[in-house]
Amino acid sequence: MLLRKKIPTNKRIAVKIGTSSLMTPQGKVNYQQFDRLAYVLSTLNQSGKEVILVSSGAMGVGMDKLHIHDRPKSIPGQQAISAIGQSEMMNLYSRFFSHYNQMVGQILMTRDVVEFPESYQNVKNTFETLLKMGIIPIVNENDTVAVEELDHATKFGDNDQLSAIVANITQADILLMLSDIDGFYDQNPSHNPDAHLFHTIEDVTDKELARAGGEGSSFGTGGMRTKLKAAQYLLKNNQEMILAKAEDPTILFDILKGHEIGTYFSRHPEFIKEDIDE
Ligand SMILES: Nc1ncnc2c1ncn2[C@@H]1O[C@H](COP(=O)(O)OP(=O)(O)O)[C@@H](O)[C@H]1O
Numbered sequence: 412m413l414l415r416k417k418i419p420t421n422k423r424i425a426v427k428i429g430t431s432s433l434m435t436p437q438g439k440v441n442y443q444q445f446d447r448l449a450y451v452l453s454t455l456n457q458s459g460k461e462v463i464l465v466s467s468g469a470m471g472v473g474m475d476k477l478h479i480h481d482r483p484k485s486i487p488g489q490q491a492i493s494a495i496g497q498s499e500m501m502n503l504y505s506r507f508f509s510h511y512n513q514m515v516g517q518i519l520m521t522r523d524v525v526e527f528p529e530s531y532q533n534v535k536n537t538f539e540t541l542l543k544m545g546i547i548p549i550v551n552e553n554d555t556v557a558v559e560e561l562d563h564a565t566k567f568g569d570n571d572q573l574s575a576i577v578a579n580i581t582q583a584d585i586l587l588m589l590s591d592i593d594g595f596y597d598q599n600p601s602h603n604p605d606a607h608l609f610h611t612i613e614d615v616t617d618k619e620l621a622r623a624g625g626e627g628s629s630f631g632t633g634g635m636r637t638k639l640k641a642a643q644y645l646l647k648n649n650q651e652m653i654l655a656k657a658e659d660p661t662i663l664f665d666i667l668k669g670h671e672i673g674t675y676f677s678r679h680p681e682f683i684k685e686d687i688d689e
């Protein structure tokens with residue numbers, strides 16, 4: 412089996428999970444998924460890794476809580492649902508992580524945080540302090556205050572790129588991007604059954620971006636393009652990312668053993684052939 416040589420030595424791990432992986436296709440909170448994620452991340456954190464979670468889901472959880480099926484069109488309507496959903500989601504995380512004796516802390520970010528040196532330093536300090544205390548930071552965009560005004564743009568827009576920025580602020584060894592798809596293909600596999608999975612990508616150029624088609628899931632704002640943009644940003648900063656399927660979060664154990672799962676975005680994909688004990 413192919414081994415990704417560097418991966419098992421990674422200590423600081425950022426994980427991003429999208430809304431579609433936390434909700435059922437019917438738009439209900441997927442409690443089993445919250446539980447399994449809490450189990451896996453707690454186990455990793457308690458085995459000596461430092462774990463940061465970037466979680467979408469405020470909107471999805473809020474809509475479920477209010478029994479709403481259609482996303483409101485107005486910004487205040489969306490922001491209100493996010494306000495309800497974010498606190499509910501953190502309540503869920505707090506409860507599930509506590510089953511595994513793991514504390515979590517919430518960090519809500521806006522884009523301007525990274526543009527002002529003092530606020531950048533403050534958020535960096537918060538991450539470092541939480542990690543030093545063995546606490547898992549759970550990050551989302553601060554949807555309720557984020558705006559897109561030209562002279563005061565505070566919106567990241569999507570959590571894929573937010574997660575890359577968080578991985579950069581914390582200088583994480585790797586970003587594990589969990590999605591509803593098991594990696595990056597040469598064409599959209601939802602429409603093309605013959606699509607071929609890339610195991611490794613060393614550079615994200617217009618050629619790769621052109622392979623990402625269509626919108627993401629109905630709750631989120633991502634899609635494959637924003638995942639590639641996140642990878643592009645990380646590669647530019649000499650950091651790495653693996654895109655893999657979120658369906659069973661225990662996949663993270665095997666990924667961190669170096670198993671060839673998903674798509675590995677790295678400028679230095681050092682592979683060696685070696686057997687791995689299962
Ligand atoms: N080249 C591609 N490779 C893989 N998936 C692609 C590609 N182009 C488009 N997609 C679509 O992107 C989707 C992943 O984006 P999204 O649904 O937003 O993920 P998530 O909700 O997990 O953040 C896939 O399910 C697939 O339909």
Ligand SMILES: N[C@@H](CCC(=O)OP(=O)(O)O)C(=O)O
Pocket residue numbers: 428429430431466467468469470471493551552554568569570571627630631632633634
């Ligand atoms: N901040 C939003 C998430 C936006 C987003 O990027 O969602 P997703 O595409 O599911 O990762 C929320 O919590 O609903």
